[in-house]
Amino acid sequence: MKNIVLIGFMGTGKSAVGRRLAARLGREFVDTDEEIERVTGKTIAQIFARDGEIRFRSEEALVVKKIAARENLVVATGGGVVLNPENVRALQKNGVLIGLTAAPEIIYRRVKRKRNRPLLNVPGDVLERIKTLLAERAGAYAVAEFTVDTGGLTVDGVVERIVAYLEERGLIPPAPVRSADK
Ligand code: S3P
Numbered sequence: 001m002k003n004i005v006l007i008g009f010m011g012t013g014k015s016a017v018g019r020r021l022a023a024r025l026g027r028e029f030v031d032t033d034e035e036i037e038r039v040t041g042k043t044i045a046q047i048f049a050r051d052g053e054i055r056f057r058s059e060e061a062l063v064v065k066k067i068a069a070r071e072n073l074v075v076a077t078g079g080g081v082v083l084n085p086e087n088v089r090a091l092q093k094n095g096v097l098i099g100l101t102a103a104p105e106i107i108y109r110r111v112k113r114k115r116n117r118p119l120l121n122v123p124g125d126v127l128e129r130i131k132t133l134l135a136e137r138a139g140a141y142a143v144a145e146f147t148v149d150t151g152g153l154t155v156d157g158v159v160e161r162i163v164a165y166l167e168e169r170g171l172i173p174p175a176p177v178r179s180a181d182k
Helices: 014-025 032-040 044-051 053-068 086-094 104-111 126-141 155-168
Strands: 003-008 027-030 074-078 094-103 144-147
Touching: 003 014, 014 027, 014 074, 014 155, 027 032, 032 044, 032 074, 032 086, 044 053, 053 086, 086 094, 094 155, 104 126, 144 155
Parallel strands: 003 074, 003 094, 027 074, 094 144
Antiparallel strands: none
16 A cells, blocks of 8 residues: 655644554554654754754655655655655655645744754744745645645544545545444
């Protein structure tokens, strides 16, 4: 079975939704950021601070390549993974790309207390920074074949929409009818 790959901006819910979706489908869950931290033995913030973004992107591309060669996974990607066309090609080869979005104000609310995202850990107006990055990246996130706005939804609500889409497309087997539903 093809991998289910969640793409989208920071704070749109990729990791939380991915973990829940994997549990729901009985699949293994992989998060590209967690994988980078595991193989390098450093946090994302440390890699950015000590080695720079370019080094982070090359670690990220290596991890993506390995993950894309596997199957039957649910994958949560870092928000910048789709900026590299090679990553997109690899992930599309054996995967279905699902986009998650949210309004800038909602993203801001979700990320503001966390300090683990170097690209948002900048002096000045973080909401403006989010808006600018979102605008710059809109084209990159458009590679998703199906997109869910996670703004007004719970994690389970998002999972249900994705499952419905995947079933409709025949990308996962239809859920068995439970006897209580008959
Ligand atoms: C990034 C998003 C982060 C992480 C890194 C860079 C980006 O992942 O990969 O800080 O460029 O958007 P999340 O989207 O999981 O926050």
